[in-house]
Amino acid sequence: MSGLNIGRRFDNKPLMLPWPGCPHIQIGGETGSGKSGVCNSTIGAVAGHTDTAIVGIDLKLVELSPWSRRLTSLATTPAEADRLLVDLRRLIATRAAWLEDNGHRKWQSAFGPWVLVVIDELAELQALDADLLAGVIETGEGGQQAIRQAKTGRQVRTGLLGGLARLARFCGITIVGATQYPSAEVIDQQIRTQLTIKIMLRVASGEQVAVCLGQGYANAISPKSIGPNERGGLWIVGLPDTAKPIRARAHLVTDADVAARVAGTAHLTPSYETVFGKDTADAFQAY
Numbered sequence: 001m002s003g004l005n006i007g008r009r010f011d012n013k014p015l016m017l018p019w020p021g022c023p024h025i026q027i028g029g030e031t032g033s034g035k036s037g038v039c040n041s042t043i044g045a046v047a048g049h050t051d052t053a054i055v056g057i058d059l060k061l062v063e064l065s066p067w068s069r070r071l072t073s074l075a076t077t078p079a080e081a082d083r084l085l086v087d088l089r090r091l092i093a094t095r096a097a098w099l100e101d102n103g104h105r106k107w108q109s110a111f112g113p114w115v116l117v118v119i120d121e122l123a124e125l126q127a128l129d130a131d132l133l134a135g136v137i138e139t140g141e142g143g144q145q146a147i148r149q150a151k152t153g154r155q156v157r158t159g160l161l162g163g164l165a166r167l168a169r170f171c172g173i174t175i176v177g178a179t180q181y182p183s184a185e186v187i188d189q190q191i192r193t194q195l196t197i198k199i200m201l202r203v204a205s206g207e208q209v210a211v212c213l214g215q216g217y218a219n220a221i222s223p224k225s226i227g228p229n230e231r232g233g234l235w236i237v238g239l240p241d242t243a244k245p246i247r248a249r250a251h252l253v254t255d256a257d258v259a260a261r262v263a264g265t266a267h268l269t270p271s272y273e274t275v276f277g278k279d280t281a282d283a284f285q286a287y
C-alpha cells in the first residue's frame with residue numbers, strides 16, 4: 001500500500017488516504033471551502049500511479065477539465081454521466097464475475113487498473129437533463145414527455161450510483177463525491193452509507209457537521225473549528241487506521257500545479273477500451 005498524500009495533519013503527519021483499494025469518500029463543505037481542492041489533491045496524488053485510471057463527472061464543467069489528459073473519461077453532461085455510470089456498472093459486473101470465477105475476493109494490481117471515480121458536485125447528478133429541456137423550450141413540443149424523461153434520467157442516475165457504491169470497492173473502484181451539503185436529499189441515504197470516509201471542510205452550523213461527518217460528531221466538532229480564511233482546512237473521519245476524527249489541511253493545488261502534473265503523467269492514462277473493454281454503452285448504442 002503506497003497511500004495518497006493529500007494534505008498535512010495538525011499533528012504534523014502527512015494526511016494519507018489508503019491506496020489502492022481506498023474506501024469511497026464523501027467531501028462536504030460550503031461553497032469556496034475547498035472541496036474541489038481536495039478532489040485536485042487526490043487526483044494529483046494518484047496521477048503518478050501507472051496502474052490507475054481516473055474518470056470524472058463534472059457537470060459544472062470547470063472543475064475537472066484541467067485534468068482531462070490524465071482522465072480516461074470526463075463526463076460533463078447528464079447524458080455523458082449516464083453513459084459513464086452504465087459503463088462503470090458493467091465494469092463492476094464483469095470484474096465481480098471474474099473474481100468469483102477465479103476464486104478471489106478482492107481486486108489486485110495484477111488483475112487490471114485501479115479506478116478512481118471523481119464526482120465534483122454530486123448534487124448536479126440530481127439535475128434534470130438541461131439539453132433535453134432546452135429542446136422543449138426551443139420547439140415548445142413534447143413538453144410533458146421530455147420532463148418525464150428528464151426525471152426518469154435523474155432516477156436512473158441515482159440508482160446507478162447506488163449500485164456502484166455498494167459493489168465497486170471489491171472490484172478495485174473507488175468513488176470520491178463532493179457536494180456542498182451531503183444531505184439525504186442530495187445523495188440517496190443508501191449511497192451515503194457507502195461513502196465511509198467523510199471529509200468535512202468549513203460549514204456554517206452544527207447541523208451541517210452532522211450531515212457531513214455523521215450524527216455522532218455534531219457535539220464533538222464545532223463548525224467554528226475551521227476558520228473562514230482557512231480554505232482547505234478539514235476534518236476527516238472513517239480512515240481505516242483510526243477511529244478518531246483527524247484535523248488537517250489539504251495541500252493547495254494551483255492551476256500551474258495541475259498543468260505540470262498533467263504534463264508529467266498524461267502518458268500514464270489508460271485508454272477507455274483498456275479499462276472498460278469493448279462492450280461499452282457507446283458500443284451498445286451503435287447497434
Ligand SMILES: Nc1ncnc2c1ncn2[C@@H]1O[C@H](COP(=O)(O)OP(=O)(O)OP(=O)(O)O)[C@@H](O)[C@H]1O
Nearest residue numbers: 030031032033034035036037038231232250251252
Ligand atoms: N488546500 C487549500 N489551501 C489554500 N487555499 C485553498 C485550498 N483549497 C482551496 N483553496 C482556495 O479556495 C478557493 C476555493 O476552493 P474550491 O474551489 O476548492 O472550493 P469549493 O468548495 O469546491 O467551492 P464550490 O462549492 O464553489 O465548488 C480556491 O480557488 C483556492 O484559492
Ligand SMILES: [Mg+2]
Nearest residue numbers: 035036063120
Ligand atoms: Mg468546487
